[in-house]
Amino acid sequence: MRKNNFKNKNFKEERLKKKEISEDFEVLNDKEIIAGRNSILEAINAGREINKILFQEGIEKGRLKSIFNIANDKKIICQEVPKRKLDNLTSERHQGVVAFVAPYSYYELDEILKNLEITKETTILILDHIEDPHNLGAIIRSAESSGVKAVIIPKRRAAVVSQTVVKASAGAIEYIPVVRVGNLVDTINKLKEKGFWIAGTTLSSNSENYTKIARDVPLAIVIGNEGEGMSSSVTNSCDFLYHLPMLGKTQSLNASVAAGIIMYERIKEN
Numbered sequence: 001m002r003k004n005n006f007k008n009k010n011f012k013e014e015r016l017k018k019k020e021i022s023e024d025f026e027v028l029n030d031k032e033i034i035a036g037r038n039s040i041l042e043a044i045n046a047g048r049e050i051n052k053i054l055f056q057e058g059i060e061k062g063r064l065k066s067i068f069n070i071a072n073d074k075k076i077i078c079q080e081v082p083k084r085k086l087d088n089l090t091s092e093r094h095q096g097v098v099a100f101v102a103p104y105s106y107y108e109l110d111e112i113l114k115n116l117e118i119t120k121e122t123t124i125l126i127l128d129h130i131e132d133p134h135n136l137g138a139i140i141r142s143a144e145s146s147g148v149k150a151v152i153i154p155k156r157r158a159a160v161v162s163q164t165v166v167k168a169s170a171g172a173i174e175y176i177p178v179v180r181v182g183n184l185v186d187t188i189n190k191l192k193e194k195g196f197w198i199a200g201t202t203l204s205s206n207s208e209n210y211t212k213i214a215r216d217v218p219l220a221i222v223i224g225n226e227g228e229g230m231s232s233s234v235t236n237s238c239d240f241l242y243h244l245p246m247l248g249k250t251q252s253l254n255a256s257v258a259a260g261i262i263m264y265e266r267i268k269e270n
């Protein structure tokens with residue numbers, strides 16, 4: 001049992017005062033909110049723990065009927081609130097409904113590898129310090145759609161799973177495991193031990209055209225940081241390097257666009 005270590009006699013008063021100052025304090029951490037009808041439905045259907053659903057006062061109930069039906073079955077609390085409250089809770093387009101959810105639970109790499117049937121078609125995605133949450137969400141959406149088995153992100157200097165990521169993923173985050181690791185090079189070495197080959201994306205002159213991407217081995221594809229690309233240590237760990245031709249004056253693509261092209265080229269039929 002947890003001991004009560006609070007000896008300040010004014011503790012209860014302070015706690016109540018904080019609650020009065022902002023009843024929304026708990027959701028300032030954007031990992032605890034999901035906004036929008038589709039994102040909430042996907043989270044519920046995938047078994048994500050939903051603590052409460054807030055819906056906009058006066059909104060046409062038919063538009064949220066599917067959410068209400070499931071919430072009723074699962075006995076999830078639903079509360080009608082003014083639109084301004086929803087606007088204050090999230091900067092995302094909420095479509096008249098937001099949900100309080102348990103923080104995203106990242107997967108462990110060993111857990112994924114233990115349960116993964118590794119074949120020559122198996123693909124894993126490694127994101128080398130992607131910092132924009134919109135990019136992370138869009139990449140996760142493309143990864144899930146193209147059959148990628150897991151997305152790996154580093155613990156430091158990278159976007160985390162937040163409400164922005166959830167919304168940008170269009171619900172895909174609920175169906176593909178996201179692994180958070182301390183060291184990408186160590187992770188790459190562990191994947192190699194399991195039979196994976198590593199393919200990095202770069203503009204380096206010693207890289208091959210992306211259309212030559214390996215299709216006959218288990219592959220972990222690395223997408224580099226939006227500005228700096230892959231780190232040198234990760235680049236040196238790659239077995240293959242691929243580039244996307246840049247025929248215009250712009251010499252780089254949005255990270256999520258590049259990731260989508262590479263992932264779909266991997267599953268393209270010859």
